[in-house]
Amino acid sequence: MTAQAWFLESSRAALRIGPLAATLDLARPALGLGAVCYHDQPLTLSLLALEAPAIAQLDGTSLLERYVQWDNLVAAYRESPSWPVRVDCRWRAGVEGPLAALDLVVSVRTPLLDSRPEMAVRSTLAATAAWQMVSADPGRFEPWPEGLGPQGSRHTPCAALDGAPGCVLFRLPGDAWSCVAMVHPADFSRAALAAVPLAPAAGEPRTFRLAYHLFSGRLEKGVMLRARLRCLLLPRDGDFSLAAARYASFLAAEPPLGP
Numbered sequence: 001m002t003a004q005a006w007f008l009e010s011s012r013a014a015l016r017i018g019p020l021a022a023t024l025d026l027a028r029p030a031l032g033l034g035a036v037c038y039h040d041q042p043l044t045l046s047l048l049a050l051e052a053p054a055i056a057q058l059d060g061t062s063l064l065e066r067y068v069q070w071d072n073l074v075a076a077y078r079e080s081p082s083w084p085v086r087v088d089c090r091w092r093a094g095v096e097g098p099l100a101a102l103d104l105v106v107s108v109r110t111p112l113l114d115s116r117p118e119m120a121v122r123s124t125l126a127a128t129a130a131w132q133m134v135s136a137d138p139g140r141f142e143p144w145p146e147g148l149g150p151q152g153s154r155h156t157p158c159a160a161l162d163g164a165p166g167c168v169l170f171r172l173p174g175d176a177w178s179c180v181a182m183v184h185p186a187d188f189s190r191a192a193l194a195a196v197p198l199a200p201a202a203g204e205p206r207t208f209r210l211a212y213h214l215f216s217g218r219l220e221k222g223v224m225l226r227a228r229l230r231c232l233l234l235p236r237d238g239d240f241s242l243a244a245a246r247y248a249s250f251l252a253a254e255p256p257l258g259p
Helices: 239-252
Strands: 006-009 012-017 020-025 034-038 045-051 063-069 072-077 086-096 099-109 119-127 129-136 139-143 158-160 167-171 177-183 188-196 206-214 225-235
Touching: 006 063, 006 072, 012 086, 020 086, 034 045, 045 086, 045 099, 045 177, 045 225, 099 119, 099 239, 119 167, 119 177, 119 225, 129 188, 129 239, 139 239, 167 239, 177 206, 177 239, 206 225, 225 239
Parallel strands: none
Antiparallel strands: 006 012, 012 020, 020 034, 045 119, 063 072, 072 086, 086 099, 099 225, 119 206, 129 139, 129 167, 158 188, 167 177, 177 225, 188 206
């Protein structure tokens, strides 16, 4: 029998599965999964944070329901007059050998004949380097920002990652772990990666912010749109090949049932 992974008290959820621990406040989903610890190493990151439009109320006042179902944490946020979009979320975590996976499925629907459901899922983390997958077959990565489009301001370089697979690998401080953030290519409209500071000292980490923008089209009553995202914690040794293999299996997986 699988041990319970999620523990829910009011709107606060704690994740404990094997060597992985994290927290999530369902009343503040824009903070994402935080307080992440893996193999007794605290990691400076926030993963899979939900960012709705400024007019939306994706917080404790719109939290319609939340519960733990088997190894899933489920939450639903009601639509508001300013943003008539219901958002259903399902988080799932698993550990396999030295690798941990954090999955998020986001679904949107509306009671109106026409609405705009665009939102984003962001991950923010301290890392010494970022690598963008530029080809899924074979899995080939290039360092960011080289070759990945225009940079932004002097203080916040930013590259649009459109046209490339939705898979970015970050090398975390130290030499033990890397983190991979991916989204199914059928489920997102655009992506962007930014970092500060512009020129860190040799070997020093910078703060990366990766945003996957979802649901760019219109949404009408009776239609449900869904996006699938995954973050992996994996060993630094062989991280490129392992990330490429896991991205391929992510693409081949059957889409989840239900909202």
